[in-house]
Each structure stands twice: as structure tokens, then as C-alpha cells.
Amino acid sequence: MFNMAKGRRILLLAALVTTSYILKGVFGYAPVTVLVMMASTLLAGTPIFLKAFGALKYKIVGIDALVTIAVAGALVIGEYWEAAAVTFLFTFGDYLEALTIEKTQSSIKSLLATAPDSARVRRGGTEYVLAPEEVVKGDLVIVKPGEKISVDGTIVEGTAFIDQAAITGEPIPVERSEGEKAFSGTIVESGYLIIRADRVGDDTTFARILHMVEDAQDKKAKTQKFLERFSRYYTPAVIVLALVMYLVTKDLRLALTLLVIACPGALVISAPVSIVAGIGNGAKNGVLVKGGDIVEKLGAVRTIAFDKTGTLTAGKPKLVGIKAYGITEEELLHIAAVGETYSEHPLAKAVIEAAEGRIGKITEKPEGAEFTKGQGLTFSLQGKRYLIGNRKLFEADGISLPQQEEYIRSEEEKGHTTIIVGDAGGALGVLSVSDVLRPGAKALIGKLRSRGIKKLVMLTGDNERAAKAISDELGLDGFYAELMPEDKVRILTELQGAGGKVAMVGDGINDAPALAAADLGIAMGGGGTDVAIETADVVLISSELGKLSYAIGLARATVGNMKQNIYFALLVAALLLAGVLVKTVNLSFGMLVHEVSVLLVIINAVRLLGYGRVASRNR
Amino acid sequence: MINKTYQLETVSCPSCIAKIEGMLRRTPGIGEAEVLFNTSRVKVAFDENLIDSEAIKNSIAKLGYKVLGEK
Numbered sequence: 001m002f003n004m005a006k007g008r009r010i011l012l013l014a015a016l017v018t019t020s021y022i023l024k025g026v027f028g029y030a031p032v033t034v035l036v037m038m039a040s041t042l043l044a045g046t047p048i049f050l051k052a053f054g055a056l057k058y059k060i061v062g063i064d065a066l067v068t069i070a071v072a073g074a075l076v077i078g079e080y081w082e083a084a085a086v087t088f089l090f091t092f093g094d095y096l097e098a099l100t101i102e103k104t105q106s107s108i109k110s111l112l113a114t115a116p117d118s119a120r121v122r123r124g125g126t127e128y129v130l131a132p133e134e135v136v137k138g139d140l141v142i143v144k145p146g147e148k149i150s151v152d153g154t155i156v157e158g159t160a161f162i163d164q165a166a167i168t169g170e171p172i173p174v175e176r177s178e179g180e181k182a183f184s185g186t187i188v189e190s191g192y193l194i195i196r197a198d199r200v201g202d203d204t205t206f207a208r209i210l211h212m213v214e215d216a217q218d219k220k221a222k223t224q225k226f227l228e229r230f231s232r233y234y235t236p237a238v239i240v241l242a243l244v245m246y247l248v249t250k251d252l253r254l255a256l257t258l259l260v261i262a263c264p265g266a267l268v269i270s271a272p273v274s275i276v277a278g279i280g281n282g283a284k285n286g287v288l289v290k291g292g293d294i295v296e297k298l299g300a301v302r303t304i305a306f307d308k309t310g311t312l313t314a315g316k317p318k319l320v321g322i323k324a325y326g327i328t329e330e331e332l333l334h335i336a337a338v339g340e341t342y343s344e345h346p347l348a349k350a351v352i353e354a355a356e357g358r359i360g361k362i363t364e365k366p367e368g369a370e371f372t373k374g375q376g377l378t379f380s381l382q383g384k385r386y387l388i389g390n391r392k393l394f395e396a397d398g399i400s401l402p403q404q405e406e407y408i409r410s411e412e413e414k415g416h417t418t419i420i421v422g423d424a425g426g427a428l429g430v431l432s433v434s435d436v437l438r439p440g441a442k443a444l445i446g447k448l449r450s451r452g453i454k455k456l457v458m459l460t461g462d463n464e465r466a467a468k469a470i471s472d473e474l475g476l477d478g479f480y481a482e483l484m485p486e487d488k489v490r491i492l493t494e495l496q497g498a499g500g501k502v503a504m505v506g507d508g509i510n511d512a513p514a515l516a517a518a519d520l521g522i523a524m525g526g527g528g529t530d531v532a533i534e535t536a537d538v539v540l541i542s543s544e545l546g547k548l549s550y551a552i553g554l555a556r557a558t559v560g561n562m563k564q565n566i567y568f569a570l571l572v573a574a575l576l577l578a579g580v581l582v583k584t585v586n587l588s589f590g591m592l593v594h595e596v597s598v599l600l601v602i603i604n605a606v607r608l609l610g611y612g613r614v615a616s617r618n619r
Numbered sequence: 620m621i622n623k624t625y626q627l628e629t630v631s632c633p634s635c636i637a638k639i640e641g642m643l644r645r646t647p648g649i650g651e652a653e654v655l656f657n658t659s660r661v662k663v664a665f666d667e668n669l670i671d672s673e674a675i676k677n678s679i680a681k682l683g684y685k686v687l688g689e690k
Contacts, residue, residue, distance in 0.1 A: 033634075050683055054681055054682045055682065057642075058645050059641070062637065062638050063637070098629045101629055272657055276657040
């Protein structure tokens with residue numbers, strides 16, 4: 001509504017200015033011409049003059065003051081056309097700039113618009129529709145198909161397919177039911193849920209991510225801070241320069257033109273528009289970069305250290321190898337899975353999962369199962385006794401494994417954990433379980449190298465063998481194993497000493513000190529811990545490791561874009577200054593070039609919103 | 620001291636930053652003021668015994684910037 005009124009005002013001004021120009025052509029500076037030009041100047045100029053005086057009261061000289069002085073001067077020397085043209089161009093330029101700047105912020109605005117706006121809450125048997133911030137911890141929130149979940153909580157009733165893209169980046173809806181977690185910002189595709197609110201309003205993961213995105217835009221880049229300081233002294237300096245120029249040359253017109261063309265508009269705006277467009281692009285694609293200074297650092301990273309579990313690997317063991325002796329693999333899996341249903345060990349889950357994937361649901365129960373800590377378990381199935389565990393379990397039972405020893409050792413060399421299945425007669429088979437690489441991990445390493453990252457290493461608390469296996473598989477430059485959190489910090493400091501910016505990528509609480517110690521901390525969102533997300537400078541919201549290469553590319557494109565803008569603005573300022581001095585640039589033309597250069601700088605920044613679009617289409 | 624954030628209409632000229640910040644910092648009762656250019660917001664920390672939120676909004680409006688909301 002407000003914008004429409006602004007648009008109409010611009011149209012009216014354009015009509016007035018054009019009319020006055022025609023009048024000037026037909027009658028010269030006749031009274032009617034001067035009248036229309038004065039009307040146009042006053043209509044366009046009044047808000048500018050008011051702003052200039054308002055600011056002057058607080059001893060601040062801004063661009064409005066420069067324009068006001070120039071216009072007043074033009075009127076004094078009878079240049080009515082210049083006065084009308086300058087005020088119009090300034091107003092029109094300002095209007096277009098506001099429109100285009102809004103465009104650079106569009107990605108972030110669209111992200112903010114995805115926040116939930118209402119919640120259906122049941123209190124004492126009655127349903128209320130509340131604003132999300134009115135919901136309190138412990139409330140029962142009801143969510144129907146197509147509705148957005150407005151709290152982080154635990155499902156107490158119902159089953160539903162939930163689109164969790166906002167939190168995990170995963171486009172395929174997941175099934176969630178009683179006892180499982182649900183997150184704010186995610187959408188119930190089908191089904192019906194009652195959720196007990198654990199975290200509400202600003203405490204939800206989604207709200208905190210949005211909040212960080214908002215804050216990030218205004219954490220200024222170094223370049224930007226410099227430009228702002230520069231402009232604070234620059235504007236008063238221009239007035240002094242114009243005054244000196246007038247005193248020396250006695251040419252009022254030259255002095256006034258100098259005032260207008262010296263406005264540092266394009267220069268000051270050059271950095272912030274690039275940064276906001278870059279951060280906006282990242283946020284839309286699942287990469288949160290927490291500020292302009294971080295964008296600059298991210299582009300300059302030369303060494304990257306990765307945490308292993310949960311970052312390079314999925315953090316969830318899987319069955320990766322199977323070898324049967326004298327029975328089929330299916331029979332082996334069946335025996336192992338039945339036995340493992342007794343165990344709650346994470347490795348047991350991997351075995352059961354693999355077995356059920358191959359031979360279907362395991363329904364039988366082990367009989368007389370007995371668990372020995374640090375060894376494994378023994379049980380009976382269909383009257384036969386079996387053992388599942390490590391070497392120690394078999395040794396304790398007096399069973400030797402001469403044939404399997406070599407195979408087991410070779411599997412362990414690969415960093416796998418082996419589970420031996422056997423009976424009184426010896427081993428029936430060996431299962432290998434291992435944490436597997438995250439999808440995209442291997443491709444990422446190659447992409448990072450082609451981006452010129454010099455050194456890629458892994459820091460892990462895991463044992464040497466497992467670390468070496470992962471490091472070799474990925475082709476990293478090195479690894480540091482069996483580390484405590486403080487060891488990670490020490491190693492990062494050493495890497496920093498070797499030169500170049502060092503980034504640390506991690507996900508767990510134990511990584512937080514390292515994320516803080518590195519030049520740049522990068523956290524995995526989604527499954528990552530809150531502490532890691534808060535501490536980090538960059539968050540891969542969707543936990544897609546592959547986004548890291550994109551993030552670095554985007555950061556470099558943003559820094560490049562910012563530099564283009566700065567050089568362009570400086571060049572235009574220099575050309576204009578030269579033009580004024582040789583008297584080929586007059587007041588209104590100077591203003592026109594100035595406004596156009598500001599617009600071009602903004603439009604160049606808008607291009608950043610399209611970064612990565614081509615790449616993702618080719619993928 | 621309490622903190623408030625005001626949402627302005629899109630701030631398009633960077634020299635507005637210096638202007639709004641300068642004005643607010645010189646206003647009695649206001650401790651800290653920061654204009655966030657990219658989001659067109661102003662963060663203000665002020666002493667509620669000396670100045671109220673309405674007065675702050677008015678003085679920003681008097682400089683020529685519309686205040687769209689506060690939180």
C-alpha cells in the first residue's frame with residue numbers, strides 16, 4: 001500500500017519534470033517554466049531537506065545534506081532545471097534502490113515466512129488455536145494433515161508422515177509415531193499427531209536457526225566496517241573540498257557538482273548488498289553462514305580438519321562383511337539375529353537390521369541366553385547351543401578358531417569390528433560391522449581438493465586402526481586418533497601455525513571446543529548437538545556434508561562480488577571527478593551517473609542469489 | 620536498561636545508519652544504539668525511567684524513517 005503511494009508520487013514527479021523540460025525548450029526560462037520547476041523541486045525535495053535538517057540537529061552530515069546544499073546553490077544561481085532534475089533523480093534512485101535491496105533480501109524473507117504461525121492446543125479438554133509463542137512447555141499440541149508443527153516435542157498419540165525438510169533437508173517424509181520426537185517447522189503430510197511440547201517459541205531448533213540467520217546478515221565483514229568508517233569522514237570532507245574549490249575557482253557550479261558526484265553511495269553499499277545476497281543464498285540451500293566476516297574467512301580456508309564419527313561417517317554401525325563356514329549366509333544371519341535380539345549393544349542392532357533386510361522379520365526368541373560382559377553371549381535355538389561374540393568368548397569355552405584367525409585379523413586391519421558366530425564344533429561364520437561413510441563424503445574430498453584446499457585431515461577419539469581405515473578410504477592427508485577434546489584443540493593450533501585459515505568440521509558436544517578454537521567452526525545441523533550448532537560459525541543445516549564444497553564456493557563468489565562492486569564504485573567516482581574537473585559533467589548528469597552506479601552495484605549483488613543454480617541442475 | 624528492536628521500512632542509504640545511530644546515541648536515556656542495515660532494524664538499549672519506547676519511535680520517525688514494528 002505504502003509502496004503504491006510512493007510509486008504514484010514518482011510518476012507525478014516524472015510528469016512534472018518532463019513538462020518543465022518541454023516548457024524550457026519552448027519558452028526558455030519563462031515564469032511558467034520556473035513555476036513548474038520550482039513545484040517539482042519542492043515536491044521531490046521537501047523530504048530530502050527535512051531529513052537533512054533533522055540530521056543536522058544531531059551534528060550529522062549525510063548525503064541528504066549534500067543534495068540540499070547543491071539544490072539551494074542551483075536555485076541561487078538560477079539553475080532551476082538542475083535543481084528539479086537533481087531532486088527528481090535522487091528521489092527516483094532512492095525508490096529503485098529500496099526495491100532492488102529488498103530483492104537481495106528475498107531469500108531470507110522467504111525463509112522467515114516458513115515459520116509456523118499458529119498452534120492447536122488442548123488444555124483441560126478444550127481446543128484453542130494460539131500463536132506459537134503462547135504455547136507453554138508441557139502443552140498438548142494437536143497437528144492435522146497439512147499443518148505445521150509449532151513446537152519441539154514428543155509424540156504422545158498418533159502416527160504421521162512428516163516432511164522434515166526444514167530441519168534435516170531430507171525431502172522424503174518420514175513416519176513418526178508415539179514416543180518419537182517431532183520438530184517445529186516440519187509439516188504433517190498425512191496422519192494425526194498429539195505432541196507434548198518440550199521446547200516452545202524461541203527455544204525450538206527451527207526458531208534458533210532462523211534467529212541465527214537473521215543475526216548473521218548484520219555481522220559485518222571487515223571490508224564493510226572499513227567502508228562505514230570511511231564514509232563517516234568522507235562526507236564532511238567533500239563539503240570542505242567543494243568549499244575550497246569554490247574559493248579557489250569562484251565557480252559555484254563546479255563546486256556544487258562536486259558535492260553531488262562525491263556522494264559515496266555505491267561504495268558504502270557495495271559490501272553489505274553482496275553479503276546479504278550471499279548469506280541469503282546459503283540459508284536457502286541449507287548452509288547457515290553466521291555473518292559477513294565469516295563469509296570472508298570461509299572463502300580463505302586452506303586446511304580443513306574433520307571429526308570422524310557423525311561427520312565423515314554416519315555414526316551408526318552397519319553390517320559390512322559376512323563369511324559363512326559350512327552353512328549358508330542366510331542361515332548364519334538367522335542364527336546371529338535371533339541371538340542378538342537378547343542384546344542391546346549397538347552392534348547387535350546392525351546385525352538384526354541386516355538380517356531382517358535379507359530374510360524378513362525375526363520372530364523367534366533365544367532360549368537360555370547368557371550374557372558375558374566384554375565377550376558376547378551364548379544361547380540355544382531349536383535345542384542347539386550357539387555362541388556369538390569375540391575371541392575371548394570362544395577361548396573361555398575352549399573352542400579354537402585356527403581357520404578364521406587370518407580372516408578376522410584382516411577385517412580388523414580394515415577398522416571393522418568382527419562378531420564370531422559358532423557352536424561347540426567351531427566357528428560357523430564371521431560378521432563384520434563398521435561405521436560407514438556418510439553419503440557424499442568421498443565425492444566431497446575430491447571437490448574440496450579441486451577448490452584448492454591444501455590439507456584435509458581427520459581428528460577422532462576412535463582407535464588408530466578404525467581411523468586409518470577411514471582416512472585411507474577417503475584419501476585424506478592424515479589423521480590423528482585416540483584424541484580427547486583438548487587434544488583436538490592443540491592439534492588445531494598446530495595446524496594454524498602451519499599457515500592459512502583452518503576450519504574444523506564436527507557435530508558433537510566433544511567437538512565444541514575445537515569448533516571454537518579453529519579459525520572457522522563448521523557444525524553439522526540436523527543430527528548435530530545444540531552446543532556444536534551454537535558454537536560454530538557455519539552450520540550445514542541439512543547435515544549434507546557435500547554442501548561444504550558449495551559453501552566455500554559461495555563464500556568465494558560473495559567475496560568476489562563484493563570486490564567487483566568496490567572497484568566499480570571507485571572507478572565511477574574517479575571518472576566523475578575527472579569529468580567535473582574538465583567540466584564535461586554537470587549537476588544533473590552527475591546525479592544520474594551516481595544513482596545508476598548505485599543501482600548497478602545492487603543488481604550485481606542480486607546475481608549472487610542465482611549462485612549454484614546451474615551446478616545443481618547439472619548434477 | 621532494557622533492549623528493544625525496531626523494524627524500519629527498507630533503509631536504502633548507508634549514510635542513514637550514521638544518522639539514526641548518531642541521533643539515538645545523543646538522546647538522553649539511550650545507552651547503545653545499532654542500526655542493522657541489511658535487515659533494516661534498529662537495536663536500542665535504553666533506561667525506561669528516562670525515556671519510553673514511544674519517544675524513541677517518534678524521534679526515529681522525525682528523522683524521516685517509518686517505524687513498522689517493535690519487539
